[in-house]
Amino acid sequence: MRIKILGSGCAKCNRLEQLAREAVAELGVDAEFEHVRDMEAIMAYPIMTTPALVVDEEVKVYGRIPSRDELLGWLR
């Protein structure tokens, strides 16, 4: 699984990455992380606000931090 965190390096983006990593560790799935900070690359996705979570090139959530249960559902 390829997990991308889109964010300009703000507190929320780092928090999202941390939560996603915790969820991955909890599920024990195999995942590769990338934190995309380049604005051009971020804007290539259909999102308007950061942070955003992209799993296998599909945008799961943007503009807010999802709850733990939501994360576990997407990363299963």
Add this chain to the structure above:
Amino acid sequence: MPDIVLAAVQGGLASLASYLAVHVLLCLVPAFFIAGALSALVPQQSIIRYLGPAAPKWVSYPAAAGAGSLLAVCSCTIQPLFAGIHKKGAGLGPAITFLFFAPAGNILALSYTGVALGADFAIARIVLALSFGIGIGMIMAILFRGGDAARLADARVFGAGERISGRALAFIGVLVALLIAGTLKADFLKAELAGFDLPWAGAIAAQAALDRWIPADAATGAEGLSLQGLVLVGLLAAIGAAAWRGLGQVDTAFNRLTWVTLVLAAVTLICAALGVAVTENGLSVTLTGRAVAVALLCAALLPLARRFEAWDMQQWLWETWRFVKMIFPLLVVGVFVVGVIRIFIEPGWIRAVAGANTALANLAGVVFGVFMYFPTLVEVPIAKMFLSLGMHPGPLIAYLMADPELSLQSILITAAIIGKLKAWTYVGLVALFSTLAGLTYGAWVDGAPLVVLAGAVTAFVIVLVGVLHRVERSCKSA
């Protein structure tokens, strides 16, 4: 020489004391909680859906201003949203309006301006930033109309999504009511409902000691530190200590310190709303209408909060604490430094440069704002210092318009997203319009009738919109 050092430190402390004074706390504490609630509880889609590429001008420009004041309390939201509106959504014009309005129109800037400089400055700031933000956006859209075709149309981003829920509206409404109850100068809030005396023989001596350390000075606007203020500073320190874990780690789970923090915050607000006077026998405490209103509104938040899922409330508190951590320390340092600098500036210099409402004085305010970079909200204590040194309100507004909107950092970010030419055109327009805003407000303060000024501004906007339509039509027929 030691006298100068002592005076400088006292100046800094006096500046801090008036910053942490009763009425500022009653405004800033709720404002931070409101900022957190806007960030955590308002779904961004509820406003972004009005900013699509097909949105008509009279929808997209106000929506861009709304996004600026509701969604963009911190710069990490401003940058992607600005790029998004420009590249995918309503285009350069609304994106510029959003960028211009966000630093002046958000709840923290607005309420802090109101309480530190006066409601008239806050109203002038929001009205002028709104009208000129839309104006600058429209001019930019005309000047660079050719480039808009290259945008990536991406309609699915702007689909109808979540709206603001009723419970979020009610919750934020009560928080705003709390802010207003704490700051409004109304008779029923000042009414004294009950009073009691706390016997304390040393009260006068203690207050005298505080006055010696931090002298009140009406000429500089320094308010000194009251015993009540001292208690509040102590409470604030306690909140900070409890919030470090209580709010900083609330996104994993509510903990005991979370509740300690919230109770302390409510106690601080109620204490700040009480009337306290030093008498010969001790302290005379009065229960004011304000204290009752603040206590009732704090209590009303609890049942409203229970209607949310726990995760929403955790997000709210986490965001609030994030804003406090980001803004408050820099603000405290900034306020102290402003107080120190104040000692070394001769009022004569300021009056010579910006003592009257001339074009040159307004331009001076703008230039100072562009070349100086201050952290979020520190522009307000700086403006207060200028006001006490004799700056005319016109140039002061010009400075307040230009400073948060333009800094080297924001110019560089803007240039990276929209290109150098557009970015510097924007800088020029902001300088021009900020000067104009200062002149308008200054003329109003000097007694020019409101009707004439409103007429002039309205005529200006009508001419602008007319030109926009003409240019667009001739483009289409060509």
